[in-house]
Amino acid sequence: MITSTRSNARLVRFGLFALILIACGYILTRGSSFQPQPLPSQGAANRNPAANQQAPPAQPAQPAAPPAQQQKIKATFVTLARNSDLYTLSDSIRMIEDRFNKKFHYDWVFLNDDEFSEEFKEATTALVSGTTKYGLIPKEHWSYPEWIDQEKAALVREDMRERKIIYGHSESYRHMCRFESGFFWRQDILKDYEYYWRVEPDIKLYCDIDYDVFKWMKQNNKDYGFTISLPEYKETIPTLWQTVKEFTEKNPQYLAKNNMLEWLSNDGGNTYNGCHFWSNFEIGNLNFFRSEAYQKYFEHLDKAGGFFYERWGDAPVHSIAAALFLPKEKIHFFEDVGYYHVPFHNCPIDKDIRFERNCNCNPKEDFTWKAYSCTTKYYKVNQFKRQKGWEKFSG
Numbered sequence: 001m002i003t004s005t006r007s008n009a010r011l012v013r014f015g016l017f018a019l020i021l022i023a024c025g026y027i028l029t030r031g032s033s034f035q036p037q038p039l040p041s042q043g044a045a046n047r048n049p050a051a052n053q054q055a056p057p058a059q060p061a062q063p064a065a066p067p068a069q070q071q072k073i074k075a076t077f078v079t080l081a082r083n084s085d086l087y088t089l090s091d092s093i094r095m096i097e098d099r100f101n102k103k104f105h106y107d108w109v110f111l112n113d114d115e116f117s118e119e120f121k122e123a124t125t126a127l128v129s130g131t132t133k134y135g136l137i138p139k140e141h142w143s144y145p146e147w148i149d150q151e152k153a154a155l156v157r158e159d160m161r162e163r164k165i166i167y168g169h170s171e172s173y174r175h176m177c178r179f180e181s182g183f184f185w186r187q188d189i190l191k192d193y194e195y196y197w198r199v200e201p202d203i204k205l206y207c208d209i210d211y212d213v214f215k216w217m218k219q220n221n222k223d224y225g226f227t228i229s230l231p232e233y234k235e236t237i238p239t240l241w242q243t244v245k246e247f248t249e250k251n252p253q254y255l256a257k258n259n260m261l262e263w264l265s266n267d268g269g270n271t272y273n274g275c276h277f278w279s280n281f282e283i284g285n286l287n288f289f290r291s292e293a294y295q296k297y298f299e300h301l302d303k304a305g306g307f308f309y310e311r312w313g314d315a316p317v318h319s320i321a322a323a324l325f326l327p328k329e330k331i332h333f334f335e336d337v338g339y340y341h342v343p344f345h346n347c348p349i350d351k352d353i354r355f356e357r358n359c360n361c362n363p364k365e366d367f368t369w370k371a372y373s374c375t376t377k378y379y380k381v382n383q384f385k386r387q388k389g390w391e392k393f394s395g
């Protein structure tokens with residue numbers, strides 16, 4: 001009798017232990033395949049049914065994926081930097097590791113027009129939890145193409161210096177913008193990757209990211225993700241839109257059916273309103289840049305010379321392409337990624353999101369609904385429901 005009671009108790013204990021083990025396993029797998037829930041602002045509650053159909057991404061919770069699907073996808077961080085950027089960049093890396101990558105261990109590719117120093121390589125390798133790779137940019141990706149009149153380019157820089165146009169005097173800034181527009185995605189070192197996340201020195205991440213953003217992009221069929229959007233300084237791009245129009249008029253086949261021209265132009269495509277995704281943060285699909293449409297588009301812009309004769313930034317160049325060559329639904333606003341690059345912040349205005357994700361930002365500083373933001377227009381052209389309480393954060 002006593003023996004049987006003991007063995008019953010043992011059985012119960014064993015059963016309980018097994019249950020706990022199963023529960024732990026379930027929680028762990030759920031954590032690693034977490035899908036963001038529909039956010040109230042972008043989610044199902046929209047009164048307009050057409051808008052509901054187009055409302056982005058967010059996913060209903062799904063059962064834990066089988067092991068094969070939980071594997072990492074081909075994705076990497078990409079940073080263009082100088083050796084002198086090491087310690088401002090270290091801050092960015094530390095934050096991305098703490099908030100995201102320590103859970104996922106994605107690789108990090110560093111690119112430079114000069115050799116990276118041992119100090120740079122050693123320090124960044126120590127910080128990154130994935131594999132680090134270092135690429136030297138070929139000279140032809142960081143120099144003047146033969147059709148550029150360098151004297152004319154130098155005179156433009158002098159003129160822009162006098163007119164105090166931001167970075168207007170800088171030669172290296174122009175090489176940087178041309179490189180980020182037409183060459184970063186062509187680097188050999190990136191050839192085996194499908195998705196990238198661009199990171200710059202001195203940025204901040206304000207919130208935990210508990211789900212695999214790369215996998216999320218892939219599963220939701222997104223090609224370009226942003227956090228902040230705003231109008232470009234017109235003085236840096238006087239002829240950019242004209243040059244884009246020449247291209248699209250000759251090549252209408254590249255325009256996506258459901259494109260976002262309306263976001264770029266307030267008059268049906270006649271003029272550019274300057275709206276662009278701020279490219280210091282990008283999570284995107286490299287195949288978008290590798291597409292024939294993008295390659296031909298870049299070639300056309302490059303021949304026109306505006307990277308040197310004006311000061312075309314990679315942000316409007318990427319954004320115009322994304323808005324014209326991708327269907328709207330492939331472009332995603334990462335509302336939940338708290339982000340800062342001087343001087344703008346993306347801080348989730350929804351308290352529930354901020355608390356759930358341990359955000360340490362001030363929602364009053366959030367740029368999304370401010371007068372100068374283009375994200376307001378992004379919501380409008382996509383017919384998304386605005387975030388809860390947005391009016392309180394627009395001033």
Ligand SMILES: Nc1nc2c(ncn2[C@@H]2O[C@H](COP(=O)(O)OP(=O)(O)OP(=O)(O)O)[C@@H](O)[C@H]2O)c(=O)[nH]1
Binds near residue numbers: 079085111173176342
């Ligand atoms: N290797 C290399 N990297 C550069 C050079 N100039 C800029 N970069 C990098 O290119 C990216 C963009 O440059 P930034 O100076 O941050 O440009 P920005 O964001 O428009 O301006 P800031 O407001 O100063 O940050 C950063 O990742 C820089 O580290 C350069 O001459 N060589």
Ligand SMILES: [Mg+2]
Binds near residue numbers: 201
């Ligand atoms: Mg920067």
